[in-house]
Amino acid sequence: xxxxxxxxxxxxxxxxxxxxxxxxxxxxxxxxxxxxxxxxxxxxxxxxxxxxxxxxxxxxxxxxxxxxxxxxxxxxxxxxxxxxxxxxxxxxxxxxxxxxxxxxxxxxxxxxxxxxxxxxxxxxxxxxxxxxxxxxxxxxxxxxxxxxxxxxxxxxxxxxxxxxxxxxxxxxxxxxxxxxxxxxxxxxxxxxxxxxxxxxxxxxxxxxxxxxxxxxxxxxxxxxxxxxxxxxxxxxxxxxxxxxxxxxxxxxxxxxxxxxxxxxxxxxxxxxxxxxxxxxxxxxxxxxx
Amino acid sequence: xxxxxxxxxxxxxxxxxxxxxxxxxxxxxxxxxxxxxxxxxxxxxxxxxxxxxxxxxxxxxxxxxxxxxxxxxxxxxxxxxxxxxxxxxxxxxxxxxxxxxxxxxxxxxxxxxxxxxxxxxxxxxxxxxxxxxxxxxxxxxxxxxxxxxxxxxxxxxxxxxxxxxxxxxxxxxxxxxxxxxxxxxxxxxxxxxxxxxxxxxxxxxxxxxxxxxxxxxxxxxxxxxxxxxxxxxxxxxxxxxxxxxxxxxxxxxxxxxxxxxxxxxx
Numbered sequence: 001x002x003x004x005x006x007x008x009x010x011x012x013x014x015x016x017x018x019x020x021x022x023x024x025x026x027x028x029x030x031x032x033x034x035x036x037x038x039x040x041x042x043x044x045x046x047x048x049x050x051x052x053x054x055x056x057x058x059x060x061x062x063x064x065x066x067x068x069x070x071x072x073x074x075x076x077x078x079x080x081x082x083x084x085x086x087x088x089x090x091x092x093x094x095x096x097x098x099x100x101x102x103x104x105x106x107x108x109x110x111x112x113x114x115x116x117x118x119x120x121x122x123x124x125x126x127x128x129x130x131x132x133x134x135x136x137x138x139x140x141x142x143x144x145x146x147x148x149x150x151x152x153x154x155x156x157x158x159x160x161x162x163x164x165x166x167x168x169x170x171x172x173x174x175x176x177x178x179x180x181x182x183x184x185x186x187x188x189x190x191x192x193x194x195x196x197x198x199x200x201x202x203x204x205x206x207x208x209x210x211x212x213x214x215x216x217x218x219x220x221x222x223x224x225x226x227x228x229x230x231x232x233x234x235x236x237x238x239x240x241x242x243x244x245x246x247x248x249x250x251x252x253x254x255x256x257x258x259x260x261x262x263x264x265x266x267x268x269x270x271x272x273x274x275x276x277x278x279x280x281x282x283x284x285x286x287x288x289x
Numbered sequence: 290x291x292x293x294x295x296x297x298x299x300x301x302x303x304x305x306x307x308x309x310x311x312x313x314x315x316x317x318x319x320x321x322x323x324x325x326x327x328x329x330x331x332x333x334x335x336x337x338x339x340x341x342x343x344x345x346x347x348x349x350x351x352x353x354x355x356x357x358x359x360x361x362x363x364x365x366x367x368x369x370x371x372x373x374x375x376x377x378x379x380x381x382x383x384x385x386x387x388x389x390x391x392x393x394x395x396x397x398x399x400x401x402x403x404x405x406x407x408x409x410x411x412x413x414x415x416x417x418x419x420x421x422x423x424x425x426x427x428x429x430x431x432x433x434x435x436x437x438x439x440x441x442x443x444x445x446x447x448x449x450x451x452x453x454x455x456x457x458x459x460x461x462x463x464x465x466x467x468x469x470x471x472x473x474x475x476x477x478x479x480x481x482x483x484x485x486x487x488x489x490x491x492x493x494x495x496x497x498x499x500x501x502x503x504x505x506x507x508x509x510x511x512x513x514x515x516x517x518x519x520x521x522x523x524x525x526x527x528x529x530x531x532x533x534x535x536x537x538x539x540x541x542x543x544x545x546x547x548x549x550x551x552x553x554x555x
């Protein structure tokens with residue numbers, strides 16, 4: 001599903017002395033099937049943006065279009081439930097939303113609400129459990145007995161079990177150990193590719209954005225600050241520093257490499273291995289000449 | 290999140306009324322509530338009304354906030370007035386409508402009761418409008434201090450009050466967050482039969498309780514880690530202090546009481 005924001009603004013507590021503009025005249029387009037990273041400092045309007053994608057709030061001005069669904073200040077789509085079944089949101093710290101007696105019931109909660117049949121739910125749970133890194137025997141346990149990381153996986157499984165077309169992830173790896181973070185991002189990327197999802201990743205991590213996203217939107221104070229391909233956005237150190245963001249470590253390394261050795265290796269989202277090869281070639285070239 | 294983030298109805302300000310010692314405000318309002326019922330002549334009512342209105346104006350609280358506080362009691366005021374009109378059979382007959390007879394005593398009584406109600410609500414809401422909940426708790430702790438002698442846990446009570454006040458906005462935010470997360474999992478809080486809507490509360494309440502308990506545990510741990518061990522020998526960051534204004538207000542209020550008792554009829 002294509003997602004379009006057209007001059008969207010959102011004001012919290014409008015018409016009161018506590019009014020606060022969270023999003024200000026924001027426009028962008030996300031084509032179906034892309035992996036977009038939304039990056040911004042705390043309070044840049046990321047979470048408000050996400051709530052629009054699920055019809056949890058309506059814009060104060062402008063228009064949000066998600067596939068065939070339109071959200072304007074005047075009207076919400078009538079079939080809100082269908083919108084929510086097609087756009088799955090993994091909120092920040094999703095483990096806080098668990099409530100059922102068993103893990104299985106909690107994962108089944110979403111699909112049940114959206115009217116998926118019992119046998120189909122069972123089938124989906126069997127598929128999803130290993131995909132998110134959970135084991136079968138956990139299904140009968142209470143979610144509150146699990147570790148933080150496992151609870152997170154259960155909550156994510158609950159969103160994935162609905163089989164959405166669009167997956168929205170709000171800092172899905174925050175608070176996990178480094179290894180868990182890596183595994184989880186890999187899992188999301190795999191799902192993105194296998195099921196042809198449109199994925200929107202809200203993150204603080206430049207490294208994740210540069211690794212997985214094919215489009216980057218940088219927010220600052222509720223407005224779009226930069227937008228483009230990761231290799232184009234992440235090389236603009238000065239502009240990023242201005243909004244308290246850093247370039248990815250790889251870019252820092254390549255910059256340092258250039259200032260110390262005077263040789264330029266252009267940034268093209270290479271892996272560590274590829275960069276090592278480029279350096280090897282440069283050193284070999286220097287030795288042979 | 291709506292307006293729920295403002296605890297109570299406190300309206301920030303820096304007027305004399307705001308700066309008064311909360312103990313002064315509580316004491317004066319306590320006595321005001323009593324003496325309102327002693328007024329029985331036009332002048333005695335007048336003097337109380339002037340006192341209440343002057344406090345209201347000097348507090349510089351926007352009038353709409355005060356009216357908002359009065360909305361739930363308008364009905365009560367109007368209702369008692371009408372009741373008095375019909376029921377009181379004193380004074381002279383002023384109006385006759387088939388079986389209903391209206392007497393002058395009814396009108397006067399009705400008006401008097403309405404004014405009393407109005408003054409009570411106005412003055413008490415002025416307290417919460419100009420005093421932060423924390424200040425009120427501090428004042429209550431200080432004023433209940435003598436109860437310590439009979440082993441009443443005053444400090445603990447005050448601490449419980451301020452902690453619960455402190456966490457109201459946090460819980461509100463949490464509720465908002467969880468209800469949105471569940472809505473996005475297909476829970477419908479707004480439509481459908483009542484039975485379904487009542488059921489929809491479970492996915493909201495369970496996580497809310499879980500996180501509240503967790504938060505309480507963490508808070509207790511953090512307090513102990515910072516060396517909290519009850520009220521014994523504990524000093525305060527904000528010391529309550531009776532200032533010049535407070536003494537002036539007490540004197541003024543004493544005058545009001547004196548005039549009231551002088552002008553009321555016995």
